[in-house]
Amino acid sequence: MSSTRGNPAAVDELKGEGDTSADPPAIWTFIVLDSASFAVFFAVFMAERLAQPALFDASSRLLDVRLGLTNTLILITSSWLVALAVAAGRRGDLRRLRAGLLGGILVGSAFAVLKLIEYITKLAGGITPQTNDFFGYYFCLTGIHFVHYLAGMIVLLVLLARARKSQAVDPELMGWAVSGGIFWHLIDLLWVFLFPLLYLLGRVK
Amino acid sequence: MNLATLSSSNPYQYVRVCAWAGPLVLVIAVVFWAALGQNIPPYSAAMEVNAFAEAFRAKAHLIRVGMVGMIMGGVLYMVWGLAISKVMESIERHNNVLSTLQMWGAGLTTLFFMIPPGIWLTATFRAESTAPETLQLLYDLGWMLFDMTVPVTMVQFAAFGVCVLGDRRRMPVFPKWLGWMALYLAGSFALFALMPFFKAGAFSRSGAVNFWVEFNLFFLFMLLTSVFVLRAITRLEAEHAASHPAS
Numbered sequence: 001m002s003s004t005r006g007n008p009a010a011v012d013e014l015k016g017e018g019d020t021s022a023d024p025p026a027i028w029t030f031i032v033l034d035s036a037s038f039a040v041f042f043a044v045f046m047a048e049r050l051a052q053p054a055l056f057d058a059s060s061r062l063l064d065v066r067l068g069l070t071n072t073l074i075l076i077t078s079s080w081l082v083a084l085a086v087a088a089g090r091r092g093d094l095r096r097l098r099a100g101l102l103g104g105i106l107v108g109s110a111f112a113v114l115k116l117i118e119y120i121t122k123l124a125g126g127i128t129p130q131t132n133d134f135f136g137y138y139f140c141l142t143g144i145h146f147v148h149y150l151a152g153m154i155v156l157l158v159l160l161a162r163a164r165k166s167q168a169v170d171p172e173l174m175g176w177a178v179s180g181g182i183f184w185h186l187i188d189l190l191w192v193f194l195f196p197l198l199y200l201l202g203r204v205k
Numbered sequence: 206m207n208l209a210t211l212s213s214s215n216p217y218q219y220v221r222v223c224a225w226a227g228p229l230v231l232v233i234a235v236v237f238w239a240a241l242g243q244n245i246p247p248y249s250a251a252m253e254v255n256a257f258a259e260a261f262r263a264k265a266h267l268i269r270v271g272m273v274g275m276i277m278g279g280v281l282y283m284v285w286g287l288a289i290s291k292v293m294e295s296i297e298r299h300n301n302v303l304s305t306l307q308m309w310g311a312g313l314t315t316l317f318f319m320i321p322p323g324i325w326l327t328a329t330f331r332a333e334s335t336a337p338e339t340l341q342l343l344y345d346l347g348w349m350l351f352d353m354t355v356p357v358t359m360v361q362f363a364a365f366g367v368c369v370l371g372d373r374r375r376m377p378v379f380p381k382w383l384g385w386m387a388l389y390l391a392g393s394f395a396l397f398a399l400m401p402f403f404k405a406g407a408f409s410r411s412g413a414v415n416f417w418v419e420f421n422l423f424f425l426f427m428l429l430t431s432v433f434v435l436r437a438i439t440r441l442e443a444e445h446a447a448s449h450p451a452s
Binding site for chain 2: 026
């Protein structure tokens with residue numbers, strides 16, 4: 001245990017708690033690194049695609065565009081609701097903050113349902129990550145995105161629980177809501193890249 | 206620095222020395238494990254077995270020196286971990302769970318600087334008379350352990366990241382972005398789980414993601430954390446001196 005605890009007032013001044021809600025959220029470090037990783041994934045996918053264009057196009061046409069498009073709309077809508085929640089929080093409107101988060105979670109949960117249906121349908125049809133390079137990347141990239149999505153849903157649930165316990169919108173709640181909202185938008189943004197890359201590119205004549 | 210003040214009680218005695226173990230183990234890893242050990246990048250898992258054996262035997266004498274250096278120096282990672290934990294203790298308010306987890310994570314990560322290099326060292330020991338398939342198997346075994354024991358490092362970095370983000374001081378001990386970087390690395394290390402499924406490509410042991418991105422970020426994080434740990438020790442020593450004036 002640290003023996004620096006319980007220091008006199010002189011040190012308390014150095015240690016004092018401050019309102020850092022006006023600072024740019026430090027989560028941007030995470031967002032930039034994570035986005036850069038996905039940029040590498042996308043570049044790797046495109047490089048592999050150049051090597052085997054016919055295989056990648058034929059495999060891509062086996063994906064269900066309707067499911068992919070619906071999931072895109074689901075994530076954009078959910079992201080919009082979370083953006084409304086954060087905007088309400090900034091106005092001090094706790095009721096709408098909670099409602100926006102709840103809406104974002106409910107709409108967002110449909111993404112998991114459709115994604116799991118898609119995975120199960122593919123696996124039942126004998127298509128696995130080992131089928132070929134395209135499906136290797138399909139399962140890896142959407143799987144990594146799905147892990148992000150699950151983390152994002154947990155973040156939203158924790159935020160909602162925190163907002164339900166609060167009596168008013170405090171700076172700490174707002175700080176976490178802004179950071180959580182940014183992370184949720186990232187998940188939406190990454191899918192907006194993944195959808196055309198995996199589902200649409202193979203259909204372009 | 207008032208040495209008379211610190212001589213009575215200095216909770217950060219030896220911590221600075223321990224913190225320097227971070228940059229030192231980093232240099233050892235780059236020189237011995239990476240450069241001499243022929244790991245920039247490692248031999249691809251897609252190499253044909255005889256081509257691999259020929260390439261490995263040609264460099265076995267260098268790899269042997271590299272792995273001996275890494276094994277002898279690897280323990281410094283644990284020493285570095287202790288310095289991080291001592292600084293984390295100044296942030297913790299309720300208990301020492303996070304600093305303890307970080308210490309255990311660092312201590313166990315130390316093993317991956319010792320056991321896989323021990324396996325690669327074994328492969329070099331009789332490289333000329335060892336069958337190509339056996340050489341490749343030993344090389345693969347080293348890499349499986351090296352990449353797949355990463356969860357202990359994930360725990361180390363996650364505990365550090367959560368602690369940094371929970372710092373409530375007006376001037377946090379570590380910058381918050383470093384905490385987010387730690388959490389990002391903890392998460393991104395999960396990508397090593399894809400390594401056993403690929404012999405080539407971005408997720409293979411020598412690929413763009415699981416070698417170039419992950420290891421460069423890991424080493425960069427070690428360097429940044431060492432710098433901020435050393436700065437934090439200076440500040441914490443000053444705080445301690447201010448709160449314990451010489452009598």
